[in-house]
Amino acid sequence: MKVSAHRAFRLLKELAFVRVSASKEERLAAERLMQEAMEAADEVRIEEFPVWCGKVTHQKLVVTNPYYKEYEVTGYECAASTPESGIDGEFYYAEGLQAAHLDRMKDKIIMINGRLRRADYEKIQKVGVKAILTFSGSTIDRVNETDCDIRKIREMLFEPFGDQVALNMRAADAAEIVRRGAKTMHIELKSEKYEDMSANVCAVIEGTEKKDEIISFGAHYDSVHFSTGVYDNMSGSVILMELLKYFSEHRPRRTMKFNWYGSEEQGLLGSKAWVKAHEDELDKHVLMINVDVAAPTLGQNIAPTLATEKAVGYVDALMREAGFACDVKMDIYSSDCIPFADKGVPAVNFCRFGAPGANYIHDRRDNLKSNYIDEKALDITLQQVLFFAGRVDGASVFPIEKKISDEIKKKVDEYLFKEKKA
Ligand SMILES: [Zn+2]
Known part of the structure; x- marks a missing residue:
């Protein structure tokens, strides 16, 4: 089986509706993602978490x-x-x-x-x-x-x-x-103000050789008000689904976890809840791969990496080897990679940003009618992540050291408003 940007885009079209944190539409999308993941994963479940809502x-x-x-x-x-x-x-x-x-x-x-x-x-x-x-x-x-x-x-x-x-x-x-x-x-x-439930969709493919090394994939599937969030971030969500399907047939050496996070737009609430609920297994997570925004026809590829200079060099070299244009840089990224990096799990984000004039985010223009995303462009990020994931999983010794640079640690602390140590 091969990955298919066409199939991915079909799922994106199906889920191109507003999916605000804890709404019934967010849950509907979670259930659809779960249903799709069930055909491929060894194990899938919805994990709920409470969020503050307002009326x-x-x-x-x-x-x-x-x-x-x-x-x-x-x-x-x-x-x-x-x-x-x-x-x-x-x-x-x-x-x-x-x-x-x-x-x-x-x-x-x-x-x-x-x-x-x-x-x-x-x-x-x-x-x-x-x-x-x-x-x-x-x-x-x-x-x-x-x-x-x-x-x-x-x-x-x-x-x-x-x-x-x-x-x-x-x-x-x-x-x-x-x-x-x-x-x-x-x-x-x-x-x-009242508390309600949001949800993460969590799927697992068990590794064939190194079960206790976990590669953690993430993409948020919620949107903001008035936005169907096809770019931000159903695009990343459907890319993750293709990866799950691919690796269910091409069994990975390491265990792979695929998480579709809810309530990211409200302050990374889904990934924060997931990391908290799974704290005892985080020592097994060797890398988090996050996909947040993809598919703009006019755009450019970036890979902000929360790790070390060595890791950045490695990711960059892989992209060059495959002939992929992608700006790999050491930086944080405002997405679900943050709670992982905060717990010492290195993270690489794969993103395709819209070029100026084709970058509609967090408003009503992030929809299919704006005609700025397409499946060919979605395939660019899909291929990059697939290649990258295949290479790191295939390695004898995991190629990315489980280390976060001081520069990134500092940025993550600031992002999370942690009190500065005296
Ligand atoms: Zn996003």
């Missing part, structure tokens, strides 16, 4: 002075609610969180640029504000062609720094509010 039932923002206008907003999931009658406050545009802005923000309804990052949230919470506004998209977006993004205050924000009222709006509206000199506004938000 927003009411949201409102009205500028009340010096003009009166209501704007479309979406309340942050897992945010604090306002009293039913809402809150009124002075508006302040804190374009950055420098001291000069922090000094003027207290007790105001503030708007910031960009995403609500953890370090910003910490600063804002320390100052104490009435509410946080963010904006998304671009000021030239057409309303009927874009969405007012739904965002979430993640647990790594609210657990250490507390709850807060937060709303997201469109960039064009944010610009209008600032331009027209909004002084006061009225905000209402009803947002609820």
